[in-house]
Amino acid sequence: MRVYNFSAGPAMLPLEVLERAKDELLDWGGTGMSVMEHSHRGKAFVECAASAEASLREVMGIPDNYKCLFLQGGAYGEFAAIPLNLSAPGQTIDFINTGDWSSKAIAEAKKYAVPNVIASEKDNGFVDVPAPDSFEVNPESAYLHYTPNETIRGVEFDYIPDSKGLPLIADFSSTILSRPVEVDKFDLIFAGAQKNMGPSGLVTVIVNEELLGKARPECPSVWDFTQQAANDSMLNTPPTFAWYLLGLVLDWIKANGGLEGMAARNKAKADALYDYIDGSGYYTNPVAKHARSWMNVPFLQAKPELDKQFVSEAAAAGLANLAGHRSVGGMRASIYNAVPLEGVQALIDFMKEFAQKNG
């Protein structure tokens, strides 16, 4: 039996995608072998890779002067790769700190450059984003890095920060492909695949060509954006299966109304869940309403001593992975693209019943 999987990542994938991958697993495209067994330099895989990139460009509306890179090392790897590609030793890098992933990016950048935190929600417990006019960039900094959606506490920007001419770098790991995005407002977008794009093992970097050619000599070649761009992300063996599966996920998005379709679906799910939580008198979500994530919905119950019971009874009812992040506690429902509205409705029904019985 398939369950509704509310994991924050690796996350639920669309059933149609898994079924297609299963159908194609042993004999991909009549080649008599699995896509995993193909050379990454062979014609069949090179075409598959190019077609996934074309789909990503079409779905996101990525301008021609941006390169799409398909790399390894995850989003966490990019926390090091980006400073090594875009900053000089001793140079400052501006950061907006809205949660755990921004904090980790700052700590990693500190190994290579000088983080300059221009706005932080830390002292407020990471339950909001800073007001758009409340921070100032340092014009000498290499770039401005921020996290449009903080996966752990469910805090999402409702605006694009004005970087005042600095390159704007955004960690889209947990919100990419969830709705339309104006790619040309950013200079570099990166995202680990395992939330909304496919399986783990792949990180996508969408980078304005103007930022290429600046990597430090000590930057590992596999993370050097310029070298990878010149080699179509095949300087070495790429994660071929994850790249192929990204193509299938993009086909599914195209068949379901593109990013407009995803936005309508995701807004309906998030509205239903937050409306229920706010009106329940038993569950709460601490995040400022304008900064609530469409993808990750943390919630607390009036009797936190029942958290373990909630999570295990939900799992028994086919609602998997609802425990909050270990650093935060409580519960969290991640409702990425592949989680259907029926899954969110099933969760709400379960929450109602649980509150009635135990509240």
Ligand SMILES: *Cc1c(COP(=O)(O)O)cnc(C)c1O
């Ligand atoms: C999951 C996540 C990461 C880390 O991704 P990995 O692929 O595990 O390295 C970084 N940033 C955000 C916002 C995330 O959600």
